[in-house]
Amino acid sequence: MIIICTVLGVPVFVDTTPPIAGIVLDGIRNTTELKYSSETVSKHAHWRDYYDTESGITNYKVHVYINNELKKTLETGTFSELEDHTISMEHKDEVYFQVHGVNGAELEAAARSDGFMVDHTPPIMTEISDNQHGNRYQADKSNLNLKWDFLDSESGIDMYRTVVYEHRHGIKNKYWPTTERYNETKPMNSFNGKMDCSLGNLNMEDGVTYSLHVTAFNGALLATAHESAGIMIDTTPPTTPKVKIPQTNFPNVLQLIIPRYPLFIIKVG
Numbered sequence: 001m002i003i004i005c006t007v008l009g010v011p012v013f014v015d016t017t018p019p020i021a022g023i024v025l026d027g028i029r030n031t032t033e034l035k036y037s038s039e040t041v042s043k044h045a046h047w048r049d050y051y052d053t054e055s056g057i058t059n060y061k062v063h064v065y066i067n068n069e070l071k072k073t074l075e076t077g078t079f080s081e082l083e084d085h086t087i088s089m090e091h092k093d094e095v096y097f098q099v100h101g102v103n104g105a106e107l108e109a110a111a112r113s114d115g116f117m118v119d120h121t122p123p124i125m126t127e128i129s130d131n132q133h134g135n136r137y138q139a140d141k142s143n144l145n146l147k148w149d150f151l152d153s154e155s156g157i158d159m160y161r162t163v164v165y166e167h168r169h170g171i172k173n174k175y176w177p178t179t180e181r182y183n184e185t186k187p188m189n190s191f192n193g194k195m196d197c198s199l200g201n202l203n204m205e206d207g208v209t210y211s212l213h214v215t216a217f218n219g220a221l222l223a224t225a226h227e228s229a230g231i232m233i234d235t236t237p238p239t240t241p242k243v244k245i246p247q248t249n250f251p252n253v254l255q256l257i258i259p260r261y262p263l264f265i266i267k268v269g
């Protein structure tokens with residue numbers, strides 16, 4: 001509300017009402033609103049829709065709270081964003097910004113962001129495997145059963161990047177996906193990162209080993225990468241050794257003749 005007074009015969013406009021507060025968001029403008037951060041000191045906030053139709057907004061004062069404790073007050077003039085590199089943040093800190101819009105009559109209105117949590121630790125792998133039963137060989141050339149699980153108790157799992165590698169004569173190459181650099185997927189629930197999937201219609205080769213490589217990103221975008229032990233394709237049936245019992249002058253000695261192996265002599269009795 002504007003009241004017009006006269007001071008020494010000169011009319012003066014007096015604004016008796018505070019401004020209207022807008023909304024405050026964590027993070028850099030035009031990016032996703034921040035829920036988690038891996039930063040140790042850098043922090044950003046931006047805001048909009050503060051106004052005062054009578055005397056306008058002349059200044060913003062930003063209170064930085066960490067774990068509900070006021071750490072510092074910074075002024076940005078009429079800029080509606082803040083970048084701070086002076087207040088350090090520890091693992092698991094909860095940070096939020098309270099922005100006070102100040103009008104021409106020095107009356108204030110404040111709003112706060114919903115905050116973000118600081119996470120300085122990457123995800124932990126609890127399981128990664130390229131087949132159902134922990135085998136090192138399989139006869140199936142067209143299917144791979146992949147399982148993995150990562151957890152992050154602070155910021156959860158945001159996404160996985162997966163690649164299947166083939167190992168041929170000691171040389172490792174990407175096998176799947178064929179065109180993209182990796183397959184990107186998100187767990188259904190960021191605090192239950194267990195994944196179980198089957199790749200079909202493959203054309204894997206005998207004697208080649210296939211391994212699963214997973215990079216897990218947490219909510220603060222810290223990453224951990226792990227690779228499975230690998231499974232070799234083996235479609236050849238096992239060969240039964242031929243056993244011949246030749247004539248020998250030693251009745252208690254058996255000679256086993258196994259193809260491709262030196263002569264085995266087993267003493268019996």
Ligand SMILES: [Ca+2]
Nearest residue numbers: 026034114115
């Ligand atoms: Ca937030």
Ligand SMILES: [Ca+2]
Nearest residue numbers: 119121152154
């Ligand atoms: Ca963490």
